[in-house]
């Protein structure tokens with residue numbers, strides 16, 4: 001395995017330089033992008049930074065993103081350091097860097113353990129009453145469905161699910177048509193876990209804002225895939241994980257809360273650091289308020305090693321280049337999509353054809369075999385993928401990240417052909 005220093009040297013070395021020249025997807029032509037993306041050597045070198053086993057091909061990043069060595073080293077070093085010196089440290093000084101990674105202010109980031117925790121903070125903190133309507137999709141992960149179902153059960157809010165279409169404009173229209181005077185929240189995923197459909201969150205947020213509706217987005221697959229800038233995206237609230245596409249330690253996530261909405265999203269679980277100026281001798285005895293930042297939602301002792309691991313993961317992304325990562329993810333996704341598309345007689349792709357509605361996953365249904373059986377047989381050939389039972393969709397999902405290669409995609413396509421052919 002290459003050392004981090006060697007990796008960094010290679011990143012800036014002549015051999016890889018053509019893949020790195022002042023890249024900016026907004027000002028780069030399609031041809032230039034294509035040139036930038038032909039450097040499989042570059043990505044082979046990135047792959048060597050992952051201690052992932054070579055005995056099996058991992059293609060389930062949508063569930064969990066395995067960390068590269070620099071992240072594991074940062075975690076281990078920080079655990080060693082804190083436990084040998086007893087300097088358990090504080091994570092507060094590190095929040096700014098994490099906020100910057102997704103284009104928001106330090107005061108707008110709360111550090112959570114996963115996407116679901118962030119979703120629960122949004123679900124319970126929003127000022128809703130019985131009869132208020134919340135728009136979701138039929139393609140929710142349990143992490144978005146169950147918290148909202150729970151609020152519906154306990155508080156009588158009404159969930160309005162819809163079956164998403166396969167294009168951005170249709171999905172925007174579908175949402176617009178569902179809005180009534182009682183709609184208070186649009187709580188859709190940025191990318192669905194079922195078919196990998198990308199929702200037009202920017203347009204949805206603009207529309208919602210014009211109607212006075214909150215946008216509370218399940219961003220489990222948004223951080224680390226897109227070159228994400230949450231300010232620019234415009235949603236009010238956005239929950240994500242570091243342990244998927246950011247490739248950070250398992251059990252780390254964040255919640256974005258727009259600064260001007262901090263006092264509208266009630267904090268219910270609080271503790272040390274949620275409020276600094278309380279006084280038990282005060283009369284009347286009550287909590288004076290909350291800290292002025294999103295730090296109010298996370299409290300008590302936090303894990304410094306975990307956050308050091310997350311920071312190593314964001315540094316890893318920045319060193320490679322976030323636009324470059326997004327383009328590579330899209331390139332592999334397209335490669336996989338096209339390969340599956342050549343097997344139309346054996347399977348039906350249920351992910352969108354439209355490229356902007358797709359980024360990191362492709363899902364398909366076998367035509368002549370039960371999806372569970374096909375999943376088992378493909379897995380037995382040395383692949384880690386996922387089934388999609390959600391909403392009775394009954395499909396197989398493949399999700400690829402920067403450590404995957406076209407060669408690996410070729411190998412799963414061959415396996416699928418063997419199993420379904």
Ligand SMILES: Cc1ncc(COP(=O)(O)O)c(C=O)c1O
Nearest residue numbers: 063114115116141143193220241
């Ligand atoms: C769309 C979506 N939302 C939420 C979650 C839950 O994420 P976490 O396990 O980080 O809470 C997942 C996990 O796969 C997901 O795919």
